[in-house]
Amino acid sequence: MDIPCELLVLADVIVTQDAERRVVRDGAVAVAGDAITAVGPRAEIEPAAQAERVIDLGHALLLPGLVNAHGHAAMSLFRGVADDLPLMEWLQGHIWPLEKRLTPRLVHLGGLIACAEMLATGTTCFADMYLYEHEIAAAAEAAGMRAVTAEGVIRTPTMTYATLEEGLELIERLHRRYDGHPLVGCAVMAHAVYTTDADALRRSFALAERLDLRWMIHAAESAAETELCLKTFGKRPLAYLDSLELLGRRTTLFHCVDLIPEEIELLGKRGAAVVHCPRSNMKLGNGFAPIQALRQAGVAVGLGTDGPASNNDLSMFREMGVCARVQKAFRNDPALLPAQAVLDMATRDGAAALSLPHIGRLERGARADMTALDLSSPNLMPLHDPVSQAVYAATGGEVRLTMVNGRVLYMDGQHLTLDLPDLLAEAREIVAWAREQESVC
Ligand SMILES: [Zn+2]
Structure with missing residues (x-):
């Protein structure tokens, strides 16, 4: 059976947070538009999904966006x-x-x-x-x-x-x-x-x-x-x-x-x-x-x-x-x-x-909101238990990918929708602004 798929995301480990709290090894998430159309082992999903685009994260832990x-x-x-x-x-x-x-x-x-x-x-x-x-x-x-x-x-x-x-x-x-x-x-x-x-x-x-x-x-x-x-x-x-x-x-x-x-x-x-x-x-x-x-x-x-x-x-x-x-x-x-x-x-x-039942899980029908941790970060080695690693060992600094509604917003250190140098320049001015305001209080 064909799986509707514009984007296929591949990762070594997927923590789905579905009703069974399934963890999939060597997994794939198929995305069409803003929604997830399938989650499962790569060997099952990849042949059935004629993806236009593939993001292969390799040694990464993919989980729902927080x-x-x-x-x-x-x-x-x-x-x-x-x-x-x-x-x-x-x-x-x-x-x-x-x-x-x-x-x-x-x-x-x-x-x-x-x-x-x-x-x-x-x-x-x-x-x-x-x-x-x-x-x-x-x-x-x-x-x-x-x-x-x-x-x-x-x-x-x-x-x-x-x-x-x-x-x-x-x-x-x-x-x-x-x-x-x-x-x-x-x-x-x-x-x-x-x-x-x-x-x-x-x-x-x-x-x-x-x-x-x-x-x-x-x-x-x-x-x-x-x-x-x-x-x-x-x-x-x-x-x-x-x-x-x-x-x-x-x-x-x-x-x-x-x-x-x-x-x-x-x-x-x-x-x-x-x-x-x-x-x-x-x-x-x-x-x-x-x-x-x-x-x-x-x-x-x-x-x-x-x-x-x-x-x-x-x-x-x-x-x-x-x-x-x-x-x-x-x-x-x-x-x-x-x-x-x-x-x-x-x-x-x-x-x-927040009454948003269509997020917080990776499963068919959910919105394609997800993030991925780089499992080659030393603090995430070795991987005995993906959930333990995400909760106790990760800091957020290991994030490689963040996607919202099927759109990649952050990948490998790059913000794709925001201009970081511009924000940094403006943030610098805030320090002087705050000092000035505090001195007049
Ligand atoms: Zn508050």
């Missing part, structure tokens, strides 16, 4: 600008004053730098919340990446809208602009319970319902947030959100570090998803999220890097490695959260948390 389910891409501009500070001093003394001086052009630049880094480290899809978010959508489009974008709903006036009504209109306009777009889409994202009020939360959720989009929010990120929420609303963050009827199948919560057992059970019952950002939680001194318990309660848990100022890199391979290790240390249990579970979080489960 899904970075939470971040603020433009904060790449602030990477390393102020580290190792208490949260409020970091935000109030450094990040917020710089953000007040952002322009659409700068947000676009930050978005492009982040896209370049994500493509070079195997990420094919990212979810983003920021201001001037149309610039992040445009950056993703220019890079050819898949993205779920959202202008943050936060206390008004903001730099981009004066009232809540205007903010919701802005979100709806961005959604209309990208409705039906093959790569870029929208969600409704509220910043947090402590930077909004009940009216903004309810109305943003209603907008998500009306447009049939996901609704997302930073929640239970720290004990300090819980304390503030208790003081202001008389409830812990999740109880507060639940009292407003905002926890449901449409909901994705970022962080969920400070949870009690009843809240874990509640999330499972409500069908809400969670995105875990372990390195951001560690760097900001917020603690450890109970990931195993959440997964046991049936919660879909994706993985994200959070913004580059609180991480400070966007490699999902490194995020996976830390995620797997930290959970074990947190619970004193080396058997907890095995490599396969963490790879699921970075692929299939992250896709579920």
